Every structure is written in structure tokens, then in C-alpha cells.
Amino acid sequence: xxxxxxxxxxxxxxxxxxxxxxxxxxxxxxxxxxxxxxxxxxxxxxxxxxxxxxxxxxxxxxxxxxxxxxxxxxxxxxxxxxxxxxxxxxxxxxxxxxxxxxxxxxxxxxxxxxxxxxxxxxxxxxxxxxxxxxxxxxxxxxxxxxxxxxxxxxxxxxxxxxxxxxxxxxxxxxxxxxxxxxxxxxxxxxxxxxxxxxxxxxxxxxxx
Amino acid sequence: xxxxxxxxxxxxxxxxxxxxxxxxxxxxxxxxxxxxxxxxxxxxxxxxxxxxxxxxxxxxxxxxxxxxxxxxxxxxxxxxxxxxxxxxxxxxxxxxxxxxxxxxxxxxxxxxxxxxxxxxxxxxxxxxxxxxxxxxxxxxxxxxxxxxxxxxxxxxxxxxxxxxxxxxxxxxxxxxxxxxxxxxxxxxxxxxxxxxxxxxxxxxxxxxxxxxxxxxxxxxxxxxxxxxxxxxxxxxxxxxxxxxxxxxxxxxxxxxxxxxxxxxxxxxxxxxxxxxxxxxxxxxxxxxxxxxxxxxxxxxxxxxx
Numbered sequence: 001x002x003x004x005x006x007x008x009x010x011x012x013x014x015x016x017x018x019x020x021x022x023x024x025x026x027x028x029x030x031x032x033x034x035x036x037x038x039x040x041x042x043x044x045x046x047x048x049x050x051x052x053x054x055x056x057x058x059x060x061x062x063x064x065x066x067x068x069x070x071x072x073x074x075x076x077x078x079x080x081x082x083x084x085x086x087x088x089x090x091x092x093x094x095x096x097x098x099x100x101x102x103x104x105x106x107x108x109x110x111x112x113x114x115x116x117x118x119x120x121x122x123x124x125x126x127x128x129x130x131x132x133x134x135x136x137x138x139x140x141x142x143x144x145x146x147x148x149x150x151x152x153x154x155x156x157x158x159x160x161x162x163x164x165x166x167x168x169x170x171x172x173x174x175x176x177x178x179x180x181x182x183x184x185x186x187x188x189x190x191x192x193x194x195x196x197x198x199x200x201x202x203x204x205x206x207x208x
Numbered sequence: 209x210x211x212x213x214x215x216x217x218x219x220x221x222x223x224x225x226x227x228x229x230x231x232x233x234x235x236x237x238x239x240x241x242x243x244x245x246x247x248x249x250x251x252x253x254x255x256x257x258x259x260x261x262x263x264x265x266x267x268x269x270x271x272x273x274x275x276x277x278x279x280x281x282x283x284x285x286x287x288x289x290x291x292x293x294x295x296x297x298x299x300x301x302x303x304x305x306x307x308x309x310x311x312x313x314x315x316x317x318x319x320x321x322x323x324x325x326x327x328x329x330x331x332x333x334x335x336x337x338x339x340x341x342x343x344x345x346x347x348x349x350x351x352x353x354x355x356x357x358x359x360x361x362x363x364x365x366x367x368x369x370x371x372x373x374x375x376x377x378x379x380x381x382x383x384x385x386x387x388x389x390x391x392x393x394x395x396x397x398x399x400x401x402x403x404x405x406x407x408x409x410x411x412x413x414x415x416x417x418x419x420x421x422x423x424x425x426x427x428x429x430x431x432x433x434x435x436x437x438x439x440x441x442x443x444x445x446x447x448x449x450x451x452x453x454x455x456x457x458x459x460x461x462x463x464x465x466x467x468x469x470x471x472x473x474x475x476x477x478x479x480x481x482x483x484x485x486x487x488x489x490x491x492x493x494x495x496x497x498x499x500x501x502x503x504x505x506x507x508x509x510x511x512x513x
Contacts, residue, residue, distance in 0.1 A: 016475050017229045017249060038476060053225045055249040055285050062247055062475055086225070115284060121308035122332050124218050125211040138209070144221050145286065145308070163209060184224060187217050 009203060012037040012046040016062040018054020018087060022183040026196045040067050048081035048203040051088025051106075053144065053181050056115070059087055060104040069104055076108045081174040081206050083199045089170075089177035090115060090147055097150065109175050110153025117148040117166070117179075129180075131160045131169060134194045140187075141168070141180035148179050174206050214331025216353075222309060222333045223354035223417035226250055226286070226440055230430070230471050231419065233257050233444040236275070237282040242460065243447075246467035250286040250308070252442070253279040258315045258362025259445035259494065262506070268316040270298040273305050280306065288335070293512060294320025296329075303332045309354070311335045314511035315361045315444075322513060327351030337421065339372045339509055341379025342398030345408070348416055349401040355414060357438070358509040359422020362445045364496030366423045368509055369433060373420050377437045383409040422509065425450070425493045427473030427486050434477035441474055443467070449494040462491045 008031070013023045015036035027034035035042060037049060049072070051059070063069050076082055084092040091106050093113040118124065124145055128138035139160070149167040152158060160169035160178075168179040182195035212218070229249025234240040240251045255271040256264065270291050280287045286308035291298035293312055298319075302310050312325050314337050324347065327334040333353035338344035344355045357376055359369030379398070386394055386409060395405040407415055420438035424430050425446035433441055447470070451462035469486040476482035504510060 015228070017227070017247075019224045019227055021227070022224065038479070054227075055225065055229060057244060057285055058229055058247045058249050058471070061245075062472070065247075065472070120280075120306045121222050121286065122303065122306055123213060124222065125213045126215060126218050127211045128209040130209075142218060142221050144218070144225055162211075181221065181224075184217075184221050187215075 008033050009047045009200065010035055010045055011200075011203065012042065012049035014049060014051045014059065014063070014068075014088070016066075017058045018052040019181070019183060020052040020054075022181075022185075023050045023052050023085075026183055026191060026193060029191060030193060030196055030200065032200065037068070038066065040071050043068070043071055043075070047207055048083070048199070050199070051082065051084040051091050052183065053086040053088065056087040056090040057103055060091060063091070064104045069106065073106055073108065076106065076175070079174055079206055081176075081199070081203045082108070083176040083178075085178050085181055085183060086144065086146055089113060089149075089179055092175060092177050109170070109172050109177060110156055111149050111170055111172075111177070112151040113147045114150045115147045116145050118143060118146060121145055127162070129160045129162075129168070133159050134198060139182070139192060139194065141182070142184055143168075143180045146179045149177070171202075174202055176202060219331075219333035219353035220416050222286075223335070223419075226419075227417060228475060229440050230467070230474055231288065231440065231442045232447060232467060233442070234279065235448070237278050239448055239463070240279045240283050242464050243467055244283045244285050246464050247471040248285065248467060249440070250288055251279065251283060252288045252290065252311065252444075253307075254290065257445040257448060258508070259364070259449045260362075261315065262362045270295070270301065270316070273301060276302070276307060277305055290316055291325070292316040292319040294318060294323050294325060296325045299325050299330065299334075303330055307332065309333050309335055312352075313337065314358060314508045318511050324350050324513070327353075335419075337509070337512060338376060340375040341383075341408070342400045343512065344376055344414060344418070345398065345400035345404045348404055348414070352416065354417050354419070356419045356421040356442055358512075359420065359424070360499060360502070361422045361508050363423050363499060363502070364425045364446060364449070364494040365499055366425070366429045366432065367499060369420050369423045370436065372422075372509070373433060373436050373438055376414075376418065380408055380412060380414070384412050424470070425496065426490070427469045427483055430470045431473045431477040431483045434474055441470070443470055446470075446494055451491045452494075453492065466490050466493075
């Protein structure tokens, strides 16, 4: 075994605004080194990055202000694994239905995302989701003013849908997106690590 | 599979997504757009900012729903609005028009001098003010999904915000070191529900997100509150009451720059070179009030029970 394969994985979490600490906590539980990314120099030596939940407008603007958008786009084109949850999914989308004029996106996944699909916070919800890629047990998902995926390109795989067929989790090669928040604590105080483990498998497969 | 709305977890997870951000008081559509454009994570829709409520006096009530709806339509970030302490009908109106979060706020004139709203009955999350750990846990016990330390709204003076955040954090640190058998007596001293006291003693944090409010006027103020343990910052009068001597167009620019600088200071609060950089050339901050000159009857933070 070479040194590179023994090296602990280093996963960045974009830490401009939002629930990035919840993702860092999940990574810690999984024995992976989590790096809070606020500036371009924090992008060095990462094996992948997670774009957390939060306000996509705020995160997008700060991403441009601190020069993170272009390096991230270049890394993604070179095969860098990225997972966006909720606001992060919006940032990954090539199109959104109602982004503000000037809303910066990474525009890397061939999907169209509809923001606040379900309405305001009053309509936010939790539900059990069937996610075959994670095994048989349902994944309990929190949708907080969440988006949904309205259209997917031919290379995009839908990993989970709501009962009415609305797509809420997608994968396109090394890119992963969820409209909900696998990073938050469940009602019983436990954390369901399966989505994070799934992303780490993508990271491992890219690293080879 | 069944969707459940309005559960405790769904309500508590809403402020999780606001963390590391700035929630900005706005009184009209134009200010809401400036706040969103500057990178605010949410806006608080009001008819008057606290500094004006203070200056004009009279009874301060919930804002006209029409104003709140206009602001909701103008921005994509969440919109919050305030009801008076104990005024559950104002709260029901705010829920009915679809605000994302209700602030049961001491900034408005209290409607009930003994009881707060039973927030468990609502599917929309509530944020409530607190001056210390006991007050925070009483509000959480009533169903608040988010806490903000009160500070002194509309004062432009950070001293009360610091006092209240330190009081909450010290209360938590104290619970961490108390032996289990002392927690019941401590719950009695705090005037807080025993189960929540035990939870905080075990986890070392509030069970909900805690922001700082009341007195933040500069990027340095915002970074100070983050360094003291706030998870985000409310900015009220501090932005739109700055640069009052400027022309309207100049003011708009100054407000945008100040809001953007405060947003950056909250993101990069651990990096003092960035806080220093964004603090440059922001012009005149709001004037502010020395609190020893403010009679107790005019101190908003004293409202709430």
C-alpha cells in the first residue's frame, strides 16, 4: 500500500454561511478530516467538498466576493467530487427557475432546480425517503424551505423521489445533490451517517 | 410516505440554516432588496426600526400585513416579523400570511405582562429574546425554536448585547460543572424547566440556535458577538440608521456597504485581517445612546417574564 492510499481523507465544507458545522461533525464521526473552507487557500489538498445548507443567495455572493467560484468550477471540471445539500444543490445546478439576477452559481450539474418548491417555512417538512442506493432502510429527511429538481440531463441519476415523483436527490458522476439535510440531527438525537458514507465512497472512487 | 410539517425538529432546523449569517431589520421593499443584495440571510419586516420606535414613542404593534407581504414578494430569503409579547392573535395573523419565523419581541409594546405566547401551538418557528440562561430556557420550554440575546434594541450600543450573551454562556458553563444532584436546585434558581436544564448540562449548549441582537452597529461589533459565542447576528437600526446626514442616494450606498461589511465580518470573524479590511471607510455609524442615560422604563430588554 502506498502512502497516498493510507492518507486520511480531507473533505472541505464551504463555511461561508449556513449549517456547515453539522457537516464537519458528521465527518468527524466518520474519522475523516473536515476543513472549513472560507478562502481559496483552504481548497488545497482536498479530496472533495460539501456545500452545506443555508441561504444560497448569501453563500453565492460570498463565494464570488472571496474568489472561490472560479477555482471551484475548474476543480469540478477536472473531476473533483462535490456534494451540495439544499442551498448547496442550488449552487451546483446549471439552471434555477427563480434565481435572483446576479445570483452566482457553480452551474456544474445538468439539472434545473426550483427554489422553495414547497413554499415558505410553514410548509417545510420531515418525511421518510426510500433511497435504494443507501440500502433498504428509509432515510429520514428534513426539507427546510427546500428546493426540488425539475429537470435532469441524460447523465444524471435520480437517487430519491417523493411520493408524487418530485426528484429530491441526484448524482451525476462525481457530483451529488440532495434537496434535504442529511447533516442534521434526527429526532432521537442520533445522526444517520449513510449519505455521508455514500459521498465518501464517491470520493474514494475518484481518488482510486 | 407521509410529510409532517410544523414538528419541533422542522421548526428548530429552520434557524440552523441561518447560522453564520446576518438577519437585518427592514422597513420597506427597497431596504429588503439592499439587505438581500448585501448577503443577509433573512430580513425582519417592520414598520419602524427600534431606534424610531424609541424616538417616536406610543404603542408599537405588529406591522401592517400588507407591508410584510410586499417584502415577502420582493426577496427570496426568509422573511420574519414581530408580534407583541403574549399577543397570540398577532402571531396567528403572521402565521396565516406565511412569514417564515415569528419574533415575539420586547421591541414592541407587550400585550400581556404575565404570559408569553404558547409557541407549541404554531407550525411556524418562533424566535424570542433572552437576557440570561433561565429566560432562554423558559422561552424554549414554551416552544421557541430559536433564541436571540436581547441587548438593547435601537441603542447602537453593544454593551447590553455583550452582557446578555455572556450571561447565557456563563449559565451554560456553570451547568456543565455542577454535579447532577444540584441541577434541580439550579433549575429552581434559574426559573427554568428541569428537563431542559439537564439537557444543557449534558450537551453544553442550548437545544436551539442562539443569535445576538440589540446594539450591533459595526463589523467589529458583529465579530465581537460571534467571538463570544453567538451563532449569527441580528442587526436592527445599525444599518439603516447610519449616515443620516447623507443624501438619499449616498445613504443607499452607505447602507449597502455597511450591511455587506457586517455580513463579511460574521463569516470571517476568526480572521481579524478581514474584519479590519471590511471596517474601512464605512462612514458615520448610527449615533447610539449611552444606557446610563436611558431610564429603566425605556429599556426594552426589561420586558419579558
